[in-house]
Amino acid sequence: MDHLTHDEFFIKLAELFSSRKNKDHGKICLTQKRFSYGQDIPEPSAADHFPGLNVDGPLPVLIRASNGKSKPRRADKVKLSTVVEPSDLDAFYGRYAEVCKAGMLALKPRDRTKRKAKAKKKKGGAQQTAVAS
Amino acid sequence: MPYYEKSEDWLRESALLLQARPATTRVTTKYHLKPARRLTKEQKALAKQQLAADGKKAPGPAPAPATTTAVPTKPPRGHLLLKTFDPQSGVALKYKTSKAAEVTRLVQMLGTLGRRMAALPEVAGAGQQHDEPMPDAEAAAAGSGTQTPVPTAASTPAAGASGQGPQPGGGGKGKKKKGKR
Secondary structure, X not given: OOOEOHHHHHHHHHHHHHHOOOOOOEEEEEEEEXXXXXXXXXXXXXXXXXXXXXXXOOOOEEEEEEOOOOHHHHHHOOEEEEEEOXXXXXHHHHHHHXXXXXXXXXXXXXXXXXXXXXXXXXXXXXXXXXXXX | OOEXXXXXXXXXXXXXXXXXXXXXXXXXXXXXXEOOOOOOHHHHHHHHHHHHHHHHHOOOOOHHHHHHHHHHHOOOEEEEEEEXXXXXXXXXXXXXXXXXXXXXXXXXXXXXXXXXXXXXXXXXXXXXXXXXXXXXXXXXXXXXXXXXOHHHHHHXXXXXXXXXXXXXXXXXXXXXXXXXX
């Protein structure tokens, strides 16, 4: 499968997130790793425990996204991938954060009820002490 | 396969793992939706009361609407699972959260890890903690029964170059307030 451009990737990722909007099940997997295709890094051996440590220069990063549908529902599977060049990393992650934040709507919003209750309690307590004195 | 309590700990250990095996380590972010089926005790009691009340009033088709009104009060819950995995050594480091407030920070962390994957130098002013040799972490990694990449990672000259200063502590504040009352 071909890699998408960043714009396409973000559009499709937003679509993927919105497909789970107002649903009560499902998952979205995002993966990132070094783009090491065609580099022929050897398996670790007794002589060299950590191959891949000495590479010359920055390498691109591969970002994948999927909706996690496997075998029985393979037809519904959505797979997106894009390659981010080292120079674009900061810009990419900025947009990535925006898309993720906008898409992950089912996470718990910041809980303000406790703080409110506390404030009320404090107010009530102050009034009580005023009355007592 | 440890779950970390704090995302900072997860980031630090993941960075060390990436330093040791930059070519094979991958970071997976799983956003997971689940129907909220579990009711709290109060909700259960309330539903029961409603059921009983409805049953007294109208012993016919009343119970069905009572349950349907009780269920949609809770929206489905999402969870976010971050996992750093290296297939060659079998090390997996995880962090799980359900708070929306953390998403932006976590993606920033993914960004710092992405820089490491790309073999770029770290941003000095990024505010992230740098690597320091941590005996605890080494012990933990050894205890998980996997070949630990931590010692070599810690002994590289890049480690701990500028991370010696006191870390900006944001965690202690809430506790202090609680103690004062």
